[in-house]
Amino acid sequence: MPCLVLHYRAGEPLAPDPPDLVRLPAPAHLPTGPDGSPVPPAADRIEDVRARLRDPAAARDILDLDGFHPRVQDVVLNTPGARELLTNLADYADLPAGPRRIAIGCAGGRHRASGLTELLAR
Template identity: 40%
Template sequence: MQITHLDGPGPVAAVIRSIGVLHDGAHQLVTDGLYLDLRHALRNPADDPALCDRTGLDPEVYDHVLHTPGARELIARTSVQLRALADEVPVGRLARLTVACQGGRHRSVAVAEAIAREVWAAWDGEDGVDVEHHHIDRPLLPASN
């Protein structure tokens, strides 16, 4: 697992997880909060031989995902929802978002990072945001969605 931490003087207020739903145990990571499944919403960079061995942390994959039609709107809507959830959770609890795709290496990673940056910027960097990439280091899966 890889973790990105966007720090602020306040506490971490949101945790965003990227997962690959086809990996064993992935659904056990979905505990509470918002859930976003990208398998049919965005094109899969794994279908491109030049991108398949990279991850959503690579600029080329990140750009590929964010330039998919509808991606930026989806990210904007989800970041608004996560900020609203963070306003409603009790003190000491975290707002959580799970972003899923097939393998957890490309789409979910890029979108989780983009949402985290948008939420953190909207909070003016006052509160922290953690992003956990649970399946980013797993091997590519054979089938594609």
């Protein structure tokens, strides 16, 4: 079943919606509204993981890496609560109601959001 999974952060427009499962190569940036707050992406489910998962960038050895790197994915996956969230997102993506668009966001978009996106895409 097709599913769009993207990671995002506030600032600039999102990439166009592709038809099948997509792992965006870089963080998408959200446009901001008149009050300066980010406009949420058009998605069936939006997960802002800033408060849910601690920032793995505290692990100094991954600062220069992104979510495509297996080391970052390992650190993210071993963050308390990440496995449960990943299982929940995978179950949601597999619902029979049709294609799902899931947006996963965090502060910088390089570690938590992109790492979860890559793990979910598997």
